[in-house]
Amino acid sequence: MALTGFHLLITMYGTGLSTTAMALPVLALGLGLGMIGAPLTDLALGRVEDEQAGSASGLFNTATHLGIALGVVLTGVVFFPHVPDTAARGTIVVDAFAATLPYVIGGLLTMWALMFFLPRATSQRTKRP
Numbered sequence: 001m002a003l004t005g006f007h008l009l010i011t012m013y014g015t016g017l018s019t020t021a022m023a024l025p026v027l028a029l030g031l032g033l034g035m036i037g038a039p040l041t042d043l044a045l046g047r048v049e050d051e052q053a054g055s056a057s058g059l060f061n062t063a064t065h066l067g068i069a070l071g072v073v074l075t076g077v078v079f080f081p082h083v084p085d086t087a088a089r090g091t092i093v094v095d096a097f098a099a100t101l102p103y104v105i106g107g108l109l110t111m112w113a114l115m116f117f118l119p120r121a122t123s124q125r126t127k128r129p
Helices: 002-016 019-045 050-082 091-117
Strands: none
Touching: 002 019, 002 091, 019 050, 050 091
């Protein structure tokens, strides 16, 4: 929702968009992403045995960083064909950013839908003797 609002603001105001007008959707986006981080980590690592916690945490963090890097690369693949010159500024960059946001929104919606297929967390972990 926040990215959709941000996309709407960018397409309406273009280069005239002020920093204060961008603050609300960006704040909402950061808050939403921050609120999902801890529960997602708990869900991913909640059933891991104590002896494997370090390895599982390292794997989780590696996968997270790999996903972030892949997201940046894929966003760049969509963004840079819209920018003919690396020194481009102003309207060209705003238009490229506006053209990229629907792909980012689509990716986030896809991940949101896939989260419903994740296993449900249980309140108790089973320990091996």
